[in-house]
Amino acid sequence: MPLTVETYPTLSEAARAFAAARAARFMGGGTILMRAVNEADQSFDTLIRTTDRAMTEIRTTGSAVTLGAGVTMASIAASRDTAFLAPVARLIGGPQVRAAATVAGNLFAAAPYGDLTAALMALGATAEMTDGRRQSIDDLIRGGPTRSLVAAVHVPVPQGGLHFRKVSRIKPKGVSVLSVAAVLPRQGGRIENARIVFNGMGARPVRAEAAERALNGQALGASAIAAAAAHAAEGLSPRDDAIATAWYRREVAGVHLRRLLEDIR
Amino acid sequence: MAKKPVTFTHNGEEKAAFVSDGQNLLDVLRRGVGDLTPKYGCAQGTCGACTVIIDGAPRLSCLTLAETVEGAEIDTVAGLADGALSPLQDAFMTHFAAQCGYCTGGMLMSAAALLKHNPRPSREEVVEAISGNICRCTGYEAIIEAVLTAAANGGLRRTGAR
Numbered sequence: 039m040p041l042t043v044e045t046y047p048t049l050s051e052a053a054r055a056f057a058a059a060r061a062a063r064f065m066g067g068g069t070i071l072m073r074a075v076n077e078a079d080q081s082f083d084t085l086i087r088t089t090d091r092a093m094t095e096i097r098t099t100g101s102a103v104t105l106g107a108g109v110t111m112a113s114i115a116a117s118r119d120t121a122f123l124a125p126v127a128r129l130i131g132g133p134q135v136r137a138a139a140t141v142a143g144n145l146f147a148a149a150p151y152g153d154l155t156a157a158l159m160a161l162g163a164t165a166e167m168t169d170g171r172r173q174s175i176d177d178l179i180r181g182g183p184t185r186s187l188v189a190a191v192h193v194p195v196p197q198g199g200l201h202f203r204k205v206s207r208i209k210p211k212g213v214s215v216l217s218v219a220a221v222l223p224r225q226g227g228r229i230e231n232a233r234i235v236f237n238g239m240g241a242r243p244v245r246a247e248a249a250e251r252a253l254n255g256q257a258l259g260a261s262a263i264a265a266a267a268a269h270a271a272e273g274l275s276p277r278d279d280a281i282a283t284a285w286y287r288r289e290v291a292g293v294h295l296r297r298l299l300e301d302i303r
Numbered sequence: 304m305a306k307k308p309v310t311f312t313h314n315g316e317e318k319a320a321f322v323s324d325g326q327n328l329l330d331v332l333r334r335g336v337g338d339l340t341p342k343y344g345c346a347q348g349t350c351g352a353c354t355v356i357i358d359g360a361p362r363l364s365c366l367t368l369a370e371t372v373e374g375a376e377i378d379t380v381a382g383l384a385d386g387a388l389s390p391l392q393d394a395f396m397t398h399f400a401a402q403c404g405y406c407t408g409g410m411l412m413s414a415a416a417l418l419k420h421n422p423r424p425s426r427e428e429v430v431e432a433i434s435g436n437i438c439r440c441t442g443y444e445a446i447i448e449a450v451l452t453a454a455a456n457g458g459l460r461r462t463g464a465r
């Protein structure tokens with residue numbers, strides 16, 4: 039099956055072509071898709087892309103930052119507006135991957151990729167689709183691929199900061215065994231609405247709801263940390279892959295959550 | 304299927320190529336332009352042997368769709384030497400930083416991208432810069448030492464008369 043590449047000057051034209059095509063993929067940085075092309079993947083016959091500059095813009099609007107879907111990890115690492123996300127972007131791949139890998143591509147990358155997505159979920163980010171819909175990153179990735187494209191991601195700037203830990207066997211750029219992102223807003227010293235997200239503990243990044251429950255209403259002390267760590271993997275179903283077994287991931291999830299929380303204290 | 308024309312600057316020279324849909328830049332450089340210095344290692348993005356510099360940034364040519372480089376500046380190992388080897392290449396020779404040589408082109412370009420932006424990098428910055436490149440022969444110590452020595456000796460271009 040011959041492959042066709044279609045390039046459009048605007049994202050809306052690309053989105054129309056994408057919605058109309060039968061077996062098309064939209065190309066961001068191509069770090070995943072070009073591998074598929076090189077391997078002659080037969081599941082798609084059209085690659086759709088756009089040269090729309092809006093795709094690579096980073097804009098600050100009050101207490102939120104808007105990232106165009108095509109913003110790269112390297113741009114996040116370099117921009118002052120995204121300083122809170124830079125430590126996460128710097129942990130993704132090597133410099134060559136970061137120069138190409140995009141925000142939207144990370145949302146749809148297969149496990150155990152998706153480190154930035156875990157951070158975006160912890161921050162409560164929302165995706166703006168080309169059909170105008172806005173939905174939480176959680177809902178978007180739970181629903182899987184859609185017929186409309188991501189235009190941008192809106193990211194609230196966290197008050198107490200974003201905490202992130204990537205666990206890999208090869209330093210500094212190995213693929214994640216798992217990664218964990220946490221945002222822990224506090225009221226009068228007590229945690230309220232904790233958001234803890236694991237990447238690598240399922241087919242896509244997932245909230246660690248049992249650990250969140252263990253922290254909500256508590257001060258970030260030894261007993262709350264121990265309780266959160268004990269419940270870290272509850273309800274999550276990691277997979278076996280070349281990096282680690284599901285068993286190993288379940289065993290160590292709590293250890294890494296505990297270390298992350300102890301570092302915040 | 305019709306091929307698409309692409310023009311770009313290759314080591315300072317204007318080049319034009321006709322590329323087919325889905326063709327990667329590595330293939331265009333090696334077969335179209337005849338520059339064999341970017342190596343074909345994995346075509347999956349993991350080895351870094353195909354690293355070139357596109358508009359100042361290190362990129363994997365195997366994962367770069369050729370038609371996206373329209374108007375871009377592409378630098379490869381073929382452009383590093385300027386009559387004589389660059390201090391970076393020299394340092395790779397004297398520090399035994401190349402053995403089979405398969406990774407060397409990619410390592411040189413990752414190091415070159417670093418030295419362009421940061422002429423006096425720290426050891427950590429060198430480690431980070433080559434973290435997307437795999438070497439199965441030398442271990443990484445020799446390569447790190449070579450890049451640090453090159454930085455101390457002028458980096459990418461020889462200084463003074465020679």
Ligand SMILES: Cc1cc2nc3c(=O)[nH]c(=O)nc-3n(C[C@H](O)[C@H](O)[C@H](O)COP(=O)(O)OP(=O)(O)OC[C@H]3O[C@@H](n4cnc5c(N)ncnc54)[C@H](O)[C@@H]3O)c2cc1C
Nearest residue numbers: 066067068069070071131139140142143144152153188348
């Ligand atoms: C060597 C290597 C190391 C890596 N290391 C990491 C790592 O440490 N952590 C990590 O998380 N990932 C890693 N990755 C995976 C990947 O590079 C990133 O996840 C990256 O963010 C993917 O983005 P992309 O733009 O390159 O994706 P592409 O390959 O362009 O696309 C990936 C998927 O996203 C879809 N897509 C892209 N843009 C849109 C859009 N606007 N709307 C809807 N769908 C869209 C595509 O259709 C495709 O299905 C690594 C990859 C390589 C090759």
Ligand code: FES
Nearest residue numbers: 344345346351365
């Ligand atoms: S050939 Fe491009 S990374 Fe291996």
Ligand code: FES
Nearest residue numbers: 402406438439440
């Ligand atoms: S010198 Fe042989 S792979 Fe590096």
